[in-house]
Amino acid sequence: MAEYVRGAPEVAVIRMCNPPLNTISDVMLRALSEEVNRANIDPTVKAVVICGANGKFSAGADIRGFSVGIEKNTLSLESVAALIEKSEKPFVAAIEDIAFGGGLELALGCHYRIANMKAQFGLPEVKIGLLPGGGGTQRLPRLIGIPTALDMITTGKYVPATEALKLGLLDEIVEENPFEAAIKLARRILGQPVGPRRLSLKQTPKLPNMEAFLHEALLKVKKQAPGCLSPEMCFRAVEASVYLPFAEGIRKEKELFLLLLTSDQAKALQYAFFAERISKKWMLPNGASWKTVSPQPIRKAAVIGLGTMGQGIVVSLVKAKIPVVALEKDKKHLEIARKAIKASLERETLRMQQKGKTLDIHKSKLLHFTLDFGALKDVDLVIEAVFEDMVLKKETFCKLSEICKPEAFLGTNTSCLDIDEIASITNRPQQVIGTHFFSPAHVMKLIEIIRGQHTSPTAIATIMNLAKMMDKCGIVVENCFGFVGNRLLSSYTEQTYFLLEEGSTPEEMDKILEEFGFKLGPFKVSDLAGLDVGWKSRIGQGLTGVNLPLGTPPRQRDGKRYSPLPDILCENRRYGQKTGKGWYLYDKPGGKIAKSDPWLHNFLQNYRKAHNMTTRTITQEEILERCLYSLVNEGFQILSEGIASCPEAIDTIYLNGYGWPRHKGGPMFYASEVGLPKILTKLQKYAEANPDIPKLQPSPFLQKLVTLGSPPLKNWPSLVSPQQSKL
Numbered sequence: 001m002a003e004y005v006r007g008a009p010e011v012a013v014i015r016m017c018n019p020p021l022n023t024i025s026d027v028m029l030r031a032l033s034e035e036v037n038r039a040n041i042d043p044t045v046k047a048v049v050i051c052g053a054n055g056k057f058s059a060g061a062d063i064r065g066f067s068v069g070i071e072k073n074t075l076s077l078e079s080v081a082a083l084i085e086k087s088e089k090p091f092v093a094a095i096e097d098i099a100f101g102g103g104l105e106l107a108l109g110c111h112y113r114i115a116n117m118k119a120q121f122g123l124p125e126v127k128i129g130l131l132p133g134g135g136g137t138q139r140l141p142r143l144i145g146i147p148t149a150l151d152m153i154t155t156g157k158y159v160p161a162t163e164a165l166k167l168g169l170l171d172e173i174v175e176e177n178p179f180e181a182a183i184k185l186a187r188r189i190l191g192q193p194v195g196p197r198r199l200s201l202k203q204t205p206k207l208p209n210m211e212a213f214l215h216e217a218l219l220k221v222k223k224q225a226p227g228c229l230s231p232e233m234c235f236r237a238v239e240a241s242v243y244l245p246f247a248e249g250i251r252k253e254k255e256l257f258l259l260l261l262t263s264d265q266a267k268a269l270q271y272a273f274f275a276e277r278i279s280k281k282w283m284l285p286n287g288a289s290w291k292t293v294s295p296q297p298i299r300k301a302a303v304i305g306l307g308t309m310g311q312g313i314v315v316s317l318v319k320a321k322i323p324v325v326a327l328e329k330d331k332k333h334l335e336i337a338r339k340a341i342k343a344s345l346e347r348e349t350l351r352m353q354q355k356g357k358t359l360d361i362h363k364s365k366l367l368h369f370t371l372d373f374g375a376l377k378d379v380d381l382v383i384e385a386v387f388e389d390m391v392l393k394k395e396t397f398c399k400l401s402e403i404c405k406p407e408a409f410l411g412t413n414t415s416c417l418d419i420d421e422i423a424s425i426t427n428r429p430q431q432v433i434g435t436h437f438f439s440p441a442h443v444m445k446l447i448e449i450i451r452g453q454h455t456s457p458t459a460i461a462t463i464m465n466l467a468k469m470m471d472k473c474g475i476v477v478e479n480c481f482g483f484v485g486n487r488l489l490s491s492y493t494e495q496t497y498f499l500l501e502e503g504s505t506p507e508e509m510d511k512i513l514e515e516f517g518f519k520l521g522p523f524k525v526s527d528l529a530g531l532d533v534g535w536k537s538r539i540g541q542g543l544t545g546v547n548l549p550l551g552t553p554p555r556q557r558d559g560k561r562y563s564p565l566p567d568i569l570c571e572n573r574r575y576g577q578k579t580g581k582g583w584y585l586y587d588k589p590g591g592k593i594a595k596s597d598p599w600l601h602n603f604l605q606n607y608r609k610a611h612n613m614t615t616r617t618i619t620q621e622e623i624l625e626r627c628l629y630s631l632v633n634e635g636f637q638i639l640s641e642g643i644a645s646c647p648e649a650i651d652t653i654y655l656n657g658y659g660w661p662r663h664k665g666g667p668m669f670y671a672s673e674v675g676l677p678k679i680l681t682k683l684q685k686y687a688e689a690n691p692d693i694p695k696l697q698p699s700p701f702l703q704k705l706v707t708l709g710s711p712p713l714k715n716w717p718s719l720v721s722p723q724q725s726k727l
């Protein structure tokens with residue numbers, strides 16, 4: 001775990017070794033403490049370098065260890081950082097690539113820090129529901145001052161080496177491996193007193209307006225993730241570094257750390273961390289998997305259809321430094337897109353520069369705008385983002401089949417249509433794959449990667465690799481209407497319309513679901529996204545509009561309950577923010593501030609009267625349960641059909657594409673925490689009261705799990721009947 005070697009005469013080297021990222025377990029801590037003591041008592045050693053094996057310093061404490069709790073009398077990370085700091089011999093941290101969490105805290109215990117150019121630094125504990133519990137909340141502010149330390153600790157953001165040097169977090173940076181430079185530095189400082197380098201002896205630098213600054217900062221932190229505990233606890237711990245002496249600050253840090261450690265939110269956030277990693281590991285029934293299949297290189301890509309989604313996809317590809325051919329159908333749309341993409345790339349360039357990265361869009365030859373399909377003949381991948389219409393998609397793929405080289409992959413950004421039907425028109429169905437991005441595509445992390453029945457494992461590996469290159473989260477799912485995310489979403493929104501009919505209001509439901517943790521309630525989301533998107537899709541499905549058979553009851557489709565409310569709003573050109581009115585009223589088309597609209601309330605009253613519906617008072621409990629349990633119920637159905645391979649995949653999709661509050665883990669994790677028997681009983685109750693809403697009928701898979709005694713979530717995939725599973 002920690003090797004002890006001689007780096008040079010008089011310099012000992014302690015190398016952390018726990019592949020792949022040198023995470024710090026109890027065993028590692030014990031080994032480190034032993035080696036630090038060994039160096040301290042060895043009279044031939046005059047200085048010590050601490051570094052990490054495998055080209056990394058450390059990713060911090062082993063997160064898996066937190067689920068078993070911290071036992072009394074085990075060595076703490078803070079005590080090892082303190083042991084290093086108290087040493088009379090200078091300790092130099094040689095930081096390669098990453099120093100995160102406890103890794104950085106150990107480095108802060110050292111008297112000097114040196115790193116390679118591409119190293120990154122951060123205290124990301126806040127993201128897993130914790131705070132830096134190894135002295136980081138007390139040492140970092142003393143070293144770099146309150147504003148930056150507070151920002152880093154409450155957001156968990158990483159800073160690159162160049163910035164860390166400017167902040168004073170580092171003493172030196174070098175181009176490559178910092179090990180040799182650390183040995184040189186250690187030899188240079190032999191015999192110098194280490195007292196002035198001990199951060200625990202420093203004061204946190206004062207600000208002239210500290211109280212006002214902290215007051216403002218707290219307001220900002222509270223806004224950052226409403227309902228989430230860890231940012232505020234991080235704030236409280238850093239604040240202690242201003243007002244309390246070091247030892248008391250450390251006690252405060254520990255007290256707050258232990259409070260968070262046992263919280264449900266920390267459990268949920270740590271689950272989300274591992275869920276994202278588990279769900280990337282795809283595997284097909286024939287045994288092909290992320291381990292066995294190699295991706296093909298994408299040297300050049302194309303995007304067809306440069307509406308909002310297409311533009312975002314182009315920007316994502318350029319950011320990943322992949323040359324792109326951007327194709328539109330006419331000059332006017334091409335020019336609009338060219339301007340929008342250019343502006344977006346300029347904003348991205350600025351943002352990346354702030355992060356110490358480069359994206360030189362001016363010098364690069366990464367982008368080629370065209371109206372000519374012929375320009376696609378040598379690309380390795382096309383992503384189609386034309387209008388959501390099967391006829392148009394098929395026409396496009398037919399053309400692509402003729403023009404693109406045989407080995408090119410063809411991706412479709414459809415959000416619900418049948419991948420197999422699209423693939424059937426091509427001469428290479430094995431190369432056709434769903435690449436469902438989320439709007440705005442250059443910001444949102446998620447890509448649902450949809451496998452058609454003929455999609456090859458190589459196509460999957462290639463798009464998964466592309467997702468990684470674009471710093472996105474690719475999740476492989478099976479082909480069905482709406483795939484995973486939109487199936488869950490439609491169960492949820494359907495309930496919101498029914499509840500509206502029964503007596504609730506957009507304001508009430510948005511408030512309840514925002515209090516649950518969604519950034520925006522369902523009606524505000526719908527206004528933002530545009531009501532017309534779903535409307536066009538329902539027209540396409542024959543649920544409304546001219547294709548609806550005459551005599552269809554207004555509130556029923558195929559014998560099931562249906563709410564025409566959003567259709568009626570669209571018929572009144574209430575598309576949401578873009579038209580200045582939707583579920584809410586805005587001061588102008590494109591306005592952002594939602595106001596309650598008397599017209600809508602009046603309309604709802606008349607609608608209920610016209611359909612002989614008695615308005616009733618609906619409890620908050622019923623609103624939450626019907627919206628969330630119907631969504632979760634669809635998740636169980638999706639699992640049983642094998643559309644998603646595991647509950648972690650569903651949760652990752654909903655966390656990264658649909659704004660589910662991260663501190664609640666994801667819908668399936670939430671279900672397991674609420675308890676499956678409770679969810680089943682409530683669904684049964686609501687289904688009985690609403691026999692015409694099939695989505696409230698408990699999924700047979702949920703019933704099976706309850707009968708089996710509600711096994712833990714990680715066991716659910718093994719309980720899906722094999723003949724049903726597709727993945």
Ligand SMILES: CCC[C@H](O)CC(=O)SCCNC(=O)CCNC(=O)[C@H](O)C(C)(C)COP(=O)([O-])OP(=O)([O-])OC[C@H]1O[C@@H](n2cnc3c(N)ncnc32)[C@H](O)[C@@H]1OP(=O)([O-])[O-]
Nearest residue numbers: 023059060061062063064077100101102124132133134277
């Ligand atoms: C007393 C308190 C002390 C302290 O204040 C608390 C902490 O330090 S809290 C910690 C603060 N630190 C953090 O929060 C940093 C968390 N880590 C990260 O953010 C990313 O892993 C990192 C950016 C470092 C690398 O990204 P990448 O290159 O895309 O690689 P990757 O992400 O795929 O990881 C590879 C494998 O390593 C696994 N694993 C990774 N880290 C940990 C861990 N700490 N633990 C356990 N496991 C960890 C990961 O699951 C994966 O396993 P598998 O079985 O192969 O799937």
